[in-house]
Amino acid sequence: MEAFFANFDLVINGFSWTVRLTLLSALGSFLLGLVLTAMRVSPVPLMRGIATTYVETVRNTPLTLVLLFCGLGLSSALGFTFTENVEWDVFWFAVIGLSAYTACFVSESLRSGINTIPLGQIEAARSIGLTFGQNLQLILLPQALRAVIGPLGSVLIALTKNTTIASAAGLGVIEASAQMKQMFDKGIAPVIPTFIGFAIGFLVLTLPMGFFFSWLARRMAVAR
């Protein structure tokens, strides 16, 4: 393990990009997931259609393809850029791809959460004069969110590990797995201990997430 620790600054640098990718993609996918969920339960058929089509298309596309599309399609072919700084430019494309993909799973979780709410409560909300938007904001989403904290934790853990696909799909973000590959390529790290070291690094990130979300789910549970 000594060789692994000798390059510990590289390891930390790799994981720092993993964490940044995870946090920003989590935020992006949560917001997009909320919008998709709102559209999917909306009374307007066109909204429901658009959201359903989006979710079914994107979640059934391999993440590698989604990220390749962001890199080769949006960035190279269509020429979109976020910033002159190349390192950050590919980072933002990775965030877009991961958010677009993960939002489908956030939305599916939230929708199953909404389905746990008795229809009567929705009718009661309508009968006191709440509009659809108010109903969503005050009655549906608060209860749906609490019901799906556990599943959302699983989505976050999957997202954390999915960040490694960004570099595999050619977006040159030097997150943990890309860093590990570079260390191998440079011949500065022994293979087995380095694999183990990086695997433990991911556990250090994801295990606490799992515990935290389980705890939060218990704490926030709505008694019925």
Added chain:
Amino acid sequence: MTATPLVVLEDVNKHFGQLHVLKDIQLSVQSGEVVVVIGPSGSGKSTLCRTINRLETIDNGRIMLDGKELPAEGRGLAKLRSDVGMVFQSFNLFSHKTVLQNVTLGPIKVLKKGRAEAEKRGMELLDRVQIADQANKYPAQLSGGQQQRVAIARALAMNPKVLMFDEPTSALDPEMVQEVLDVMIDLATEGMTMVVVTHEMGFARRAAHRVVFMADGEIVEEATPDEFFTNPQKQRAKDFLSKILSH
């Protein structure tokens, strides 16, 4: 009683698929009147109740509240719904909100009242249904009878023009029925306009101004409680009464 009825249904028809659940319904309810709707299961009485605040759409006909036809959707409909209070068989309190929050949500979000004002009024209403001491509990911590009284307070908080009750005591344990009926009788005595779908014949006799008997989607008979229970005119009503009053 005023001359213009508060609620008017004209030629209302509704189908669920092949089933004709409301057949040419004509009904008007005067301000301050308590109308009890009774009838066998599946006769369309709950559906009738739910059409009045458009939780169910109708196929044709007209429903008017205070002289104005029900808007189809949007903000106009939301406003109208807040004028028609609804109390459900299964209470339907918001499980993630406290008793007081259940009662103040509508006034704050729909009537745009200040929190302090809404809470003051909310506590008055909870006091009126004798549950003020439970104001900070969650619905799951209350008995069915208590939950239903909170639901009545929640409906009253919107200052509705009319209150609809859809079998409000049917989901309650027998010993809790009376506490809910007592609240309803108080409301009736105070002049609240009410449409009550119920199997509680005692309530119908005591509090109703008029009994509407429905069967197979039609209004079969309308009469004062006294006339209806002692001298029903139609055979269908006689059959129904003989079944429920014989034991």
